[in-house]
Amino acid sequence: MRWLSFVLSDSRGPRNALSRLLAIVERFGFSPRKSEINLRILMDVVERHGVCPTLLITAVTALRHADIIRGLRDRGAEMAAHGYVHNDYASLSAEQQRRQVQAARTSLEGLGLEIRGWRCPYSRWNGDTLTALGAAGFEYDATPVYDWPAYQQERIPLSDDAREDYQRFVDLSSARDALTHVVLPTVVEGLVQLPMSIPQDEDMVDRLHLDLDSMSRVWIRMIRDMRERGEIFVMCLHPERAALFAASLDATLDEARRMGDVWIAPCGEIADWWRTRDAAQLTVEPAGEGCWRIAVTGPDAMETVCASDRLTGSGTMTVRTPRKPVVHCGPAWSNATRQRLHDAGYWVEQGGDPAGLALNLDAVLPPSSPADAVVLKVREHAEGLIRLNPWPAGFRACLSITADIDVLTLYDFAMRLKEF
Numbered sequence: 001m002r003w004l005s006f007v008l009s010d011s012r013g014p015r016n017a018l019s020r021l022l023a024i025v026e027r028f029g030f031s032p033r034k035s036e037i038n039l040r041i042l043m044d045v046v047e048r049h050g051v052c053p054t055l056l057i058t059a060v061t062a063l064r065h066a067d068i069i070r071g072l073r074d075r076g077a078e079m080a081a082h083g084y085v086h087n088d089y090a091s092l093s094a095e096q097q098r099r100q101v102q103a104a105r106t107s108l109e110g111l112g113l114e115i116r117g118w119r120c121p122y123s124r125w126n127g128d129t130l131t132a133l134g135a136a137g138f139e140y141d142a143t144p145v146y147d148w149p150a151y152q153q154e155r156i157p158l159s160d161d162a163r164e165d166y167q168r169f170v171d172l173s174s175a176r177d178a179l180t181h182v183v184l185p186t187v188v189e190g191l192v193q194l195p196m197s198i199p200q201d202e203d204m205v206d207r208l209h210l211d212l213d214s215m216s217r218v219w220i221r222m223i224r225d226m227r228e229r230g231e232i233f234v235m236c237l238h239p240e241r242a243a244l245f246a247a248s249l250d251a252t253l254d255e256a257r258r259m260g261d262v263w264i265a266p267c268g269e270i271a272d273w274w275r276t277r278d279a280a281q282l283t284v285e286p287a288g289e290g291c292w293r294i295a296v297t298g299p300d301a302m303e304t305v306c307a308s309d310r311l312t313g314s315g316t317m318t319v320r321t322p323r324k325p326v327v328h329c330g331p332a333w334s335n336a337t338r339q340r341l342h343d344a345g346y347w348v349e350q351g352g353d354p355a356g357l358a359l360n361l362d363a364v365l366p367p368s369s370p371a372d373a374v375v376l377k378v379r380e381h382a383e384g385l386i387r388l389n390p391w392p393a394g395f396r397a398c399l400s401i402t403a404d405i406d407v408l409t410l411y412d413f414a415m416r417l418k419e420f
């Protein structure tokens, strides 16, 4: 009953719940055969483009179908956890989360899988979730959702019902507006958090009934915008619809490869990169009139850019710029804002005298400003600032293909009602 009321009130609404039920009966069988076909379709598409996907699995489903899940690992996919059961983490206590997160990891590792990452079912979480993930030894969380305006930009008409359905998902997952946020990973409590982006296959296929061409346009638009902004697009797919979106995914990956400067990587690799980049150290010292000596200690593939100068990996460079190429902020600015500026690659000095520094935050915004709004403002004034490129080896942006495996059979689905 708890599941039913969650689905009817928050997740889908009654009209969608019915059409979703019909789709489930069509897409799953009593055996996992249909799911295996769809997983093969998904893996065939990504392999054709040399892409390693991250597959996030609900542990009880993996326990029932260990051979299929190990087969996906053997084909080269990164495996990660998507709940012990498929339930709502926003409504669980700290202790319940701690137990279930640990159980998910232990069960999946018990199947011989290497598990480092996590995404919450329904993209829902609360203040205790990251603590539970950290305690269970997870290295990254790929839950937070960002909402891109691709439907409007591509002029894809949304009926009132479709708009309402989409908004319901935005509300359910507390999706942040990509236009007013910075869609980059961050480090919280030692965990790397990777943003995922919508629209996704679920709304495009089931809620909007888009044709393949429109679906490709939406995803390609998101990739172009993300590349333009130098950010990350973590695509979230659901393998049960693989036959319905395969051609669009194919076209999207074609476009991403054609761009040539988009780093396409599984979540674990991105989290590793982000952690080492986050630990990079930098000093800026005066080196004569209008010159600054920048010393960097960081990963080999990291690029440090200032004006027209560029340094790869650790080392020093001298740049010519009238003011010290760092951001100044006073004592009132929060750690969260400084972390976000750090995520975006700007170097911040807190306290001291702002005179002679390239950008004084105190003069531009009040310290109470939302952290991402500050980064967007700094981006506008970025000329003359040092920037550590978010992505390695000269890549301009990042794409990751992920898929959530909630269930593989109708039995798994029926069990979800009981397990919720």
Ligand SMILES: [Zn+2]
Residues within 6 Å of the ligand: 082, 086, 121, 122, 404, 405, 406
């Ligand atoms: Zn799920």
